[in-house]
Amino acid sequence: MVEKRKPIKVEEALKRVLQYAKNGSTEYVSIEESYGRFLGEDLVATHDVPFFDRSPYDGYAIRSVDTVSASRNNPIEFKVVGEIGAGSVFEGVVGENEAVRIMTGAQIPEGADCVIMLELVTESGEQTIQIKRQVKQGENISFIGEDTKKGTVLASKGTYINPGVVALLATFGYKQVPVSAKPKIGIIATGSELLEVDQPLEPGKIRNSNTYMIMAQIERAGGEPIYFGQFKDDLRTCYEQVKNTLEHVDFLITTGGVSVGDYDYLPAIYEMLGAEVLFNKIAMRPGSVTTIAVKDGKLLFGLSGNPSACYVGCELFVKPILRTFLHNQNPVLKRTQAILGQDFPKANPFDRFVRGYVTFDGSQLLVHPVGLDKSNVVSSLAGANVLLVLPGGTRGFSKGMKVDVLLLEDQEGAPVDTFLAGFEKLNRGDSDEVI
Numbered sequence: 001m002v003e004k005r006k007p008i009k010v011e012e013a014l015k016r017v018l019q020y021a022k023n024g025s026t027e028y029v030s031i032e033e034s035y036g037r038f039l040g041e042d043l044v045a046t047h048d049v050p051f052f053d054r055s056p057y058d059g060y061a062i063r064s065v066d067t068v069s070a071s072r073n074n075p076i077e078f079k080v081v082g083e084i085g086a087g088s089v090f091e092g093v094v095g096e097n098e099a100v101r102i103m104t105g106a107q108i109p110e111g112a113d114c115v116i117m118l119e120l121v122t123e124s125g126e127q128t129i130q131i132k133r134q135v136k137q138g139e140n141i142s143f144i145g146e147d148t149k150k151g152t153v154l155a156s157k158g159t160y161i162n163p164g165v166v167a168l169l170a171t172f173g174y175k176q177v178p179v180s181a182k183p184k185i186g187i188i189a190t191g192s193e194l195l196e197v198d199q200p201l202e203p204g205k206i207r208n209s210n211t212y213m214i215m216a217q218i219e220r221a222g223g224e225p226i227y228f229g230q231f232k233d234d235l236r237t238c239y240e241q242v243k244n245t246l247e248h249v250d251f252l253i254t255t256g257g258v259s260v261g262d263y264d265y266l267p268a269i270y271e272m273l274g275a276e277v278l279f280n281k282i283a284m285r286p287g288s289v290t291t292i293a294v295k296d297g298k299l300l301f302g303l304s305g306n307p308s309a310c311y312v313g314c315e316l317f318v319k320p321i322l323r324t325f326l327h328n329q330n331p332v333l334k335r336t337q338a339i340l341g342q343d344f345p346k347a348n349p350f351d352r353f354v355r356g357y358v359t360f361d362g363s364q365l366l367v368h369p370v371g372l373d374k375s376n377v378v379s380s381l382a383g384a385n386v387l388l389v390l391p392g393g394t395r396g397f398s399k400g401m402k403v404d405v406l407l408l409e410d411q412e413g414a415p416v417d418t419f420l421a422g423f424e425k426l427n428r429g430d431s432d433e434v435i
């Protein structure tokens with residue numbers, strides 16, 4: 001008698017998995033290697049930026065008081081007493097009707113309290129200029145600390161290091177950057193039908209695409225994938241592999257063998273390991289068979305063998321655990337809304353995660369499903385930049401309807417609470433599907 005599994009809601013599955021989320025440690029990498037990593041400590045401004053009052057223009061630094069009566073009919077003459085480019089400092093003090101020729105980025109000389117742009121002065125002699133307008137105190141000065149003040153937390157621990165964060169790291173002198181250590185995520189592919197990537201096709205066999213897809217997904221999410229090989233559907237072999245691999249990784253992903261088929265051995269393997277199965281059926285498509293178990297606090301992700309199901313399982317459940325390991329506060333996929341660009345007539349007994357492509361039509365986001373919506377297809381994955389979330393218990397969606405989409409290529413992510421709330425408020429109908 002085949003086991004009847006009880007599906008649980010996506011949000012319930014995520015809550016159960018997140019109970020086992022752990023934070024990893026911190027390590028140092030050079031600033032050149034920091035892009036794409038996650039901050040291992042808060043990034044705090046260790047000094048004001050700018051560190052000194054500076055000129056935002058090429059011009060002349062003067063005293064505003066000397067320009068009070070300046071006008072087109074009353075040009076005021078200034079003596080040019082010095083010249084500084086960025087990086088140089090004028091050693092004297094700017095006195096009455098004196099000007100220092102100053103370039104963008106140079107420190108405002110003592111005595112001066114404003115800058116007039118080169119274009120607005122007339123050179124009236126070898127070392128003299130004329131000014132025909134009033135310049136206000138503080139005009140054209142970038143003041144100390146106006147960019148950021150010493151002590152400000154500019155990015156918190158766990159923040160994704162984008163190019164802007166790299167600029168801040170350099171600004172504050174981080175030659176070595178504290179980053180969150182990447183979780184080591186083991187991958188084992190199961191299936192007697194699997195060929196290595198470089199093997200020629202044979203009847204009944206397919207190349208193992210899931211391994212490489214998951215490796216890429218893990219890298220995109222910021223983890224370190226470690227591939228332990230592909231194994232035939234043999235209970236002993238697969239059990240030994242899973243057991244041994246677990247010792248060397250922070251989490252383990254297997255693909256295939258989680259359903260109810262004769263050669264689906266993962267359920268038996270969890271039992272032999274003495275692992276606690278958190279769930280083995282989720283009310284979602286694809287990926288309903290996604291099974292997650294825990295052994296001594298370590299998560300085992302039993303992802304489906306079907307490529308699209310495997311992909312979705314990885315994004316929805318592996319990514320949040322991975323990102324939490326990196327101390328990231330926004331570990332789940334960011335959600336937004338888009339207008340369905342074409343009919344999607346298929347009924348949705350379970351929540352459906354359709355591979356889609358989002359574009360902006362000038363006023364709104366439009367989303368189109370990509371390729372065939374079947375869990376065993378691989379081609380739709382390449383063109384997808386979102387997953388459309390179609391609530392379970394509904395009977396199809398038409399063009400023009402507003403739908404939720406989860407962004408696949410976004411690196412910012414979203415907080416768990418809002419993500420869960422998004423699912424809880426889905427307008428689901430009654431599902432008559434039981435398997």
Ligand SMILES: Nc1nc2c(c(=O)[nH]1)N[C@H]1C(S)=C(S)[C@@H](COP(=O)(O)OP(=O)(O)OC[C@H]3O[C@@H](n4cnc5c(N)ncnc54)[C@H](O)[C@@H]3O)O[C@H]1N2
Pocket residue numbers: 189190191193194206207208209210211255256257258259260261264286287288289303304305306307309375376435
């Ligand atoms: N009687 C039932 N049959 C199935 C059910 C069910 O509930 N009752 N669930 C179906 C669903 S839904 C899915 S999804 C799949 C899940 O299958 P498994 O996770 O057990 O995976 P396998 O049986 O090993 O393989 C399924 C499919 O995927 C291909 N595959 C496997 N590994 C790879 C890989 N590394 N790269 C590419 N493709 C791979 C494999 O050849 C199979 O075609 O079960 C349904 N059946």
Ligand code: MOO
Pocket residue numbers: 284285286287288289290304306308309375
């Ligand atoms: O788990 Mo299967 O992918 O639902 O389609």
Ligand SMILES: [Mg+2]
Pocket residue numbers: 256257258259260261263264305
């Ligand atoms: Mg199977």
